[in-house]
Amino acid sequence: MINSDDLRFFHAIATHKTLAAAARALNISPSSVTQRLQGIESRMGVKLIQRPSRVVSLTDEGSLVLARARRVIAELSELQSIIDNRLQQVTGKLRVLAPLGFGNEYVAPVLAQYALQHPGLEVELTLSDVPEWSSMHRWDVIVYIGELRDSSLRCIKLAANRRLVCASPEYLAEQGEPTSPAALKQHSCIALRENDEDVTLWRFSRDGTEMPVRIHPRLASNQGSVVKQWAMAGCGIMVRSEWDIAPQLNAGTLVRILADYSLPDADIVALSSDDTAHRSPRAENFIRLLQASLASRPWEGKTP
Structure with missing residues (x-):
């Protein structure tokens, strides 16, 4: 007879590529993993893992046990959540x-x-x-x-949280400050690729009139910290969340531009x-x- 702890243990093994990886996740030795797995197999009377194999490969019976283990673990978790909800306890x-x-x-x-x-x-x-x-x-x-x-x-x-357009003082001193969104096409722009958004379409508006501009970024990254570093280094103009650039705007290492225009809030x-x-x-x-x-x-x- 196996219990829910055995099912959780087998689920941990079955969802890792190797027994060694499962041992690390469970914070026990590889030999302990092997011994407990053999004990579960002995009690059930079937082999759950193919042997010998360098990776975890389930037998047909192992796949069946894994499917049922997932269901039991999910039901136990849901039951605990229901109990916690009734007691209004911050646990789990x-x-x-x-x-x-x-x-x-x-x-x-x-x-x-x-x-x-x-x-x-x-x-x-x-x-x-x-x-x-x-x-x-x-x-x-x-x-x-x-x-x-x-x-x-x-x-x-x-x-x-507003989205603001900014650049370094050095960049603006050398390249000049754009006076309208359309002027961005004559400048080096930096794009942040996040959330699968269309990051090269900067959707400006003023007084209810939309003024979208399609930029062609000279630099682009999926990391906000990298984009900010590039802008501070004088590489170009970027759009960034106010929460992230407020310290640099306060210190003057970045300068807000096109303040008469707004972008969609974030x-x-x-x-x-x-x-x-x-x-x-x-x-x-x-x-x-x-x-x-x-x-x-x-x-x-x-x-x-």
Whole structure:
């Protein structure tokens, strides 16, 4: 007879390429993995893993056990969530997805504070500027900045955030300052590739009139920190979120240009399940704590 712990153990093995990798994930020795696996196989009377093999390869029976293990683990997790919801306890695992730069600067410290407040809580923070929308069900809370394309998720605004056009003083002194969006075509532009957006179409507007400009970037990167470094080095003009460049604007190492024109805002939001039954106290309380932390827009008075 096997139990749920055995199923979780086998699930860990089956979802890693090698037994050594599974041992590292489980924080036990490879020999302990082999011994426990043999014990499970002995109790079930079947082989679950093909041997010998350099990679984990399941037998037909192993594939059947893995499918049932996934179902049992999911049901146990859901049962625990239901119980936690009834008790309003902040326990279990909180999975958070956030943009790389913003998550490192503003989300990670709040998560650390939250974990200290609730000893029964586990936290998993993933940072990515290119979220995989097809796997959004994996996360309890998604912190997102930019154009929102998935309307099936519940959206809570955390803070307003403008997109601004800027360049270094050195670049503007050498190349001159553009006086209209159209003039950007005569300048070196820097593009940040994020969120699968059309990053070369800068959608300016003024007094209700849209003035989109298609730029041809001389430099482009998928990392916001790299784009900012290039702009500060005098390589060209960029569009960047206010939360990220406010310290440099305050210090004068970057200068805002085309201030009479606006770009679509990129508000900072928290996304979670739209299903009330699946909202856990750990996620709801974290969103409220993050909202309170960002209410003062801490980047506004910040300097590098």
